[in-house]
Amino acid sequence: MDRKTVENLVVFSAVAAERSFTRAAAKLGMSQSSLSRTIREFEARLGVRLLARTTRSVSLTEAGERLLETAAPRLDEIDTAIAVASELGSRPAGTIRITATEYAADAVLLPKLGKLIREHPGIKVEVNIGYGLTDIVAERFDAGVRSGEQVDKDMVAVRIGPDLRMAVVGAPAYFRGRNAPKRPQDLIAHNCINLRLATSGGIYAWEFEKNGRELRVRVDGQLVFNTTAQMVKATLDGLGLAYVTEGAAAPHIAKRKLVRVLEDWCQPYSGYHLYYPSRRQSSAAFALLVETLRDRGPV
Secondary structure, eight states, X not given: OOHHHHHHHHHHHHHHHHTOHHXXXXXXXXXXXXXXXXXXXHHHHHTSOOEEEOSSOEEEOHHHHHHHHHHHHHHHHHHHHHHHHHTTTSOOOEEEEEEEOHHXXXXXXXXXXXXXXXXXXXXXXXXXXXXSOOOTTTTTOSEEEEEGGGSOTTSEEEEOSOOBOEEEEEOHHHHTTSOOOSSGGGGGGSOEEEEBOTTTOSBOOEEEEETTEEEEXXXXXXXXXXXXXXXHHHHHTTSOEEEEEHHHHHHHHHTTSSEEEOGGGOOOBOOEEEEESOSOOOOHHHHHHHHHHOOOOOO
16 A cells, blocks of 8 residues: 555545544644545546535445445554554553443453553543443543443544354243243343443343344333342242343353253344544553453454
């Protein structure tokens, strides 16, 4: 890839992130006229419009969306690699604040963070457990962890874990004298343990998919929690059915303390991603965190 193309991609990505030529120019330290000329020349080289401009707004065309989806992660990797390389002779330090769900923290963050904090004693990581779709900018977090489907398009997203699946489970004691559900609609007749959403305050609707058919079932029951750990505990006590991450239920299923149902209706979905608002992170500590958490697939 020639230098001109890289420069054009950086400028295009800045405009796409800011949705403004003025803000992008200020962020890149260049004049607005120079930035506009760069975008026009880039579009001319590609032979396609990347940005739709009006007097009040800037939005991406379909071609622009596809280019951003492909190019942004690559630019992020280059930026991170450069930041890490430039700090190899020094000692990265600082506090990084992350918001994540309890299961994401246990299953993905903690197993990987050990290596980082042992090798870099100057780096501190604060993990705040939350289930809402946190505005990390307003709440002053450096990054958040959520499934890829929950990350806003204007955020940089780095995959840090494999695809996930949900599981509907109940204790053997619960199923005594009851018929196990064969289809999602059968859940209406069961005592289901619900999850209250932190962001909206509503009750989470259980989501299913099979053969291209998608269903959202609003179940009912006597218990409602706002964290997964308590849902699993109540399920183990035989108090109802729960809809939780497969990984949270797997150890109990293996020990036959929980029974899984409707497995064919629980399809894989995008795994956990670390998301943050800008590729241009100045902190070497943050760059090291991203590289430590990045999922590189099967070894």
